[in-house]
Structures are given as structure tokens and as C-alpha cells.
Amino acid sequence: MKITSIKGFADILPGEVEIWQFIEEKAREVFGVYNFSEIRIPIVEKTELFSRSLGETTDIVEKEMYTFTDQDAKESRLTLRPEGTAGVVRAYVESEMYQVEPVRKLFYSGPMFRRERPQKGRQRQFYQIGAEVLGRADALVDAELLLLLSDFFRRIGLEGVTLELNSLGCVQCRPAYREKLLAFLRERADRLCENCRRRMERNPLRVLDCKEPSCIEATRDAPSILDYLCEACREHFNIVQELLRQSDVAYKLNPRMVRGLDYYCRTTFEWTSTQLGAQNAVAAGGRYDGLVADLGGPPTPGVGFAMGMERLVLLLSMRELRQAPRPALFLVWVGDAGRAWAFPTAHRLRLRGVSVEMEGERKSLKSQMRRADKLRARNVIIVGDEELGKGIAVLRDMDSKEQRELRLEGLEDELVRRLEAPA
Numbered sequence: 387m388k389i390t391s392i393k394g395f396a397d398i399l400p401g402e403v404e405i406w407q408f409i410e411e412k413a414r415e416v417f418g419v420y421n422f423s424e425i426r427i428p429i430v431e432k433t434e435l436f437s438r439s440l441g442e443t444t445d446i447v448e449k450e451m452y453t454f455t456d457q458d459a460k461e462s463r464l465t466l467r468p469e470g471t472a473g474v475v476r477a478y479v480e481s482e483m484y485q486v487e488p489v490r491k492l493f494y495s496g497p498m499f500r501r502e503r504p505q506k507g508r509q510r511q512f513y514q515i516g517a518e519v520l521g522r523a524d525a526l527v528d529a530e531l532l533l534l535l536s537d538f539f540r541r542i543g544l545e546g547v548t549l550e551l552n553s554l555g556c557v558q559c560r561p562a563y564r565e566k567l568l569a570f571l572r573e574r575a576d577r578l579c580e581n582c583r584r585r586m587e588r589n590p591l592r593v594l595d596c597k598e599p600s601c602i603e604a605t606r607d608a609p610s611i612l613d614y615l616c617e618a619c620r621e622h623f624n625i626v627q628e629l630l631r632q633s634d635v636a637y638k639l640n641p642r643m644v645r646g647l648d649y650y651c652r653t654t655f656e657w658t659s660t661q662l663g664a665q666n667a668v669a670a671g672g673r674y675d676g677l678v679a680d681l682g683g684p685p686t687p688g689v690g691f692a693m694g695m696e697r698l699v700l701l702l703s704m705r706e707l708r709q710a711p712r713p714a715l716f717l718v719w720v721g722d723a724g725r726a727w728a729f730p731t732a733h734r735l736r737l738r739g740v741s742v743e744m745e746g747e748r749k750s751l752k753s754q755m756r757r758a759d760k761l762r763a764r765n766v767i768i769v770g771d772e773e774l775g776k777g778i779a780v781l782r783d784m785d786s787k788e789q790r791e792l793r794l795e796g797l798e799d800e801l802v803r804r805l806e807a808p809a
């Protein structure tokens with residue numbers, strides 16, 4: 387019987403993977419320019435790490451985590467990471483990175499897992515590229531991350547994304563807003579969905595994020611967090627906006643954007659696209675100044691974002707990036723002597739960086755040429771008994787169809803030079 391993949395877990399096949407590689411390459415490029423270092427963290431962590439940092443009443447922690455008990459880990463339950471920030475902060479604290487240099491600009495990429503209902507742009511195993519800056523409280527770095535994203539979108543040729551911006555205030559000012567919002571919600575509790583009614587008292591801000599039409603309707607005139615920011619938060623937010631305007635990055639204020647994770651404070655943002663349907667956020671993030679201390683580190687501010695790879699790929703897949711790599715050279719051999727020459731020659735050329743392909747079984751010249759065509763090889767070298775006897779090989783440029791004879795002696799040097807491969 388055929389074994390199929392699990393719902394929400396997808397293969398990334400050749401033909402599509404080239405778009406992934408393109409995005410990853412451009413991301414590395416942009417992180418280099420903005421001076422970020424890569425960090426690689428485990429896919430499995432203790433469950434407690436996520437419940438503590440993302441918040442007990444978030445959708446992710448309440449119902450979307452892949453959690454299991456490992457026989458060796460008697461002291462704790464384990465979870466497939468639903469996001470990267472918690473792990474990065476844990477690593478920062480655990481390795482005491484801050485002892486050497488408290489300011490760290492880190493990026494990561496890899497699979498994340500959430501048991502959500504799969505749909506276009508939403509998977510249960512999905513990939514993120516993310517960045518976290520630890521140790522900087524200034525508004526400049528919030529703006530820098532947003533400029534980095536805008537620069538990245540330009541580099542990959544992504545158009546039509548909108549930046550939505552909000553500030554969630556801080557421990558000083560959010561409680562007053564929370565009380566105000568809670569009072570507002572209590573008056574309308576009968577119009578809220580069951581889920582919101584249940585968690586409203588513990589986490590009223592989450593109600594603003596609910597997608598149920600009744601909740602959206604009931605909270606249409608909810609008080610805005612932006613009216614409750616303290617002086618310091620207001621100034622921080624003003625600077626972020628000022629810097630964006632200076633750099634001509636357009637944004638829209640969205641005071642209802644509370645994000646699905648509890649660690650946020652101050653600046654939060656989402657980049658959305660109208661071409662994606664319901665799952666419209668391409669990248670999202672914000673500030674989390676309390677998280678490092680919550681996870682046992684010294685008080686250290688943090689800010690970051692993550693982009694959803696599947697959604698970027700969907701947006702770029704209309705473009706001409708689907709081409710599989712083209713071999714620079716296809717070696718066509720005829721006869722035993724031809725094969726004895728071709729195999730080690732292919733190996734030596736590959737060692738020198740030339741991408742070479744050849745047939746393994748005895749095939750006619752015509753069939754080998756068809757194969758070279760199919761693989762879109764740029765050049766073909768033909769070597770049979772006759773050529774070997776004369777000490778030559780025939781080189782054919784498959785694009786221009788030009789053909790010439792080359793001497794076998796010094797042929798590899800000549801090919802490396804002609805194919806402009808790194809020697």
C-alpha cells in the first residue's frame with residue numbers, strides 16, 4: 387500500500403525548491419549587509435519554554451503545539467518548536483552570550499510546527515526565516531528591522547506588501563488600557579464567541595485578534611491602545627514612525643493588531659499581502675523587552691520578526707524562478723574506450739567546479755543528445771573510438787549549435803576556461 391505524507395506536512399520538490407533557494411540566498415545576503423550572525427537552535431524544546439514565553443492563553447499553547455513525552459526526559463514534556471524566538475532567547479540566556487557582548491543580532495531559519503487547520507499558505511510544518519536583536523532598547527533598531535525587511539522584499543522583487551504597525555505599550559501603561567478594554571468587553575460579553583468569553587478575563591487583548599465576525603462586530607469601537615501609551619512608549623513609537631517616513635517606507639497604523647503571542651510590548655508589526663487570501667501575513671514581529679528576564683536572563687530588551695517561507699514562495703511562484711539547474715557539460719561517450727575516458731574525466735571536471743552529467747548505460751549517440759537537450763545542458767562533449775583515435779573530442783554549444791574539435795591533450799584546462807568555472 388502507498389504511504390502518503392501527513393496532512394499539513396508538504397514536500398518541497400525540485401521545480402519549487404529553486405524558489406526556496408533563491409529566497410534563502412537573498413536572505414543571507416541581506417542579513418550580511420545588516421551584520422546579523424546565524425544561530426541554529428534545536429527543533430525540540432521543553433514544553434515549558436513555549437508555555438512560559440508565548441503565554442498560556444494563546445492559541446498556540448492552548449491547542450496547536452505538538453507535545454509528547456520522551457522516555458528519557460522524565461522531568462518534562464517536549465514540544466516541536468512552534469516558533470523561533472523562545473528558543474533563541476533560551477540559547478542566549480543558557481550560553482550566557484551576553485557576558486561577552488550583550489548586543490546580539492541573530493538570524494535563523496528552519497521548520498516550525500503548529501497544529502492549525504491547513505489551507506493555502508498555512509501548513510502544520512512550515513518554515514520561517516527569522517531575526518532577533520537582543521540588548522537594544524532604542525527605537526532605531528525597531529526601524530532598522532523594518533528597513534531590513536523592506537530591503538529584502540525589494541531584493542527578491544516582491545511587490546504589493548503593506549506594513550501594519552502598532553504599539554502594545556509596556557508594563558507601565560498596558561494595565562490601564564487592559565482594564566479599560568476589559569470593562570468595554572464585559573459590557574458586550576454576550577456578543578463574543580465562546581472562546582473569547584472564556585479567556586477574556588485573563589487576556590482581554592486577544593479578543594481584538596479574534597476572527598469571528600461576531601467578535602469583530604462587537605469590538606468595532608473598542609478603545610485604542612494608542613490612546614493609552616505612556617510618555618516613554620509614545621516617544622519610542624513616534625521615533626519608529628519618523629524613521630520609517632524618512633526612509634520612505636509606507637505603513638498603516640493598526641491599533642487592533644495585538645499579535646498571537648503574549649511576549650510582545652511596544653512596537654509590533656505585520657507585513658501583509660492582498661494576494662494571499664485569509665493567511666495574508668508574510669512577515670511579523672515586534673518588541674519583547676521582558677522575555678529574556680522571564681526566561682532567567684539579565685533584564686535585556688529584544689525585538690525581532692519572522693517571515694513565512696511558504697507565503698513568500700506563493701507570492702514569488704508566478705515568476706520565472708522554476709528552472710532546475712543546468713549542467714554546464716554533458717559528456718556523450720560511445721564504446722568501451724569512450725566510457726573509460728568519460729567517467730574519470732567527469733570526476734576531474736567536477737572536482738574543478740564544472741557541473742557535468744553523463745549517461746551510465748550504453749546508449750546511441752542520438753539518445754544521449756536527446757538526454758542532454760532534456761537536461762538543458764549548455765555544452766556537450768562527444769567522445770567515441772574515432773575521436774579517441776584522432777586524439778580529439780567534439781565540443782558542441784547547445785545554445786548556439788556551434789561545434790568545434792578540441793585536442794584531448796589539455797582538454798580539461800580548456801573546458802574549465804571556456805565554461806568559466808572556478809578552477
Ligand code: HAM
Nearest residue numbers: 469471508509512667668669670671672690691692694
Ligand atoms: P508569527 O506571527 O506567529 O510570529 O509568525 C510569523 C510568520 O510565520 C507569519 O507572518 C507567517 O508568515 C508565518 N506562519 C505562521 N504560522 C504559519 C503556518 N501555520 N503556516 C505557514 N506560515 C506560517 C512568530 O512566529 C514570532 N516568533 C515572530 C517574532 C520574532 N517576533 C519577534 N521575533
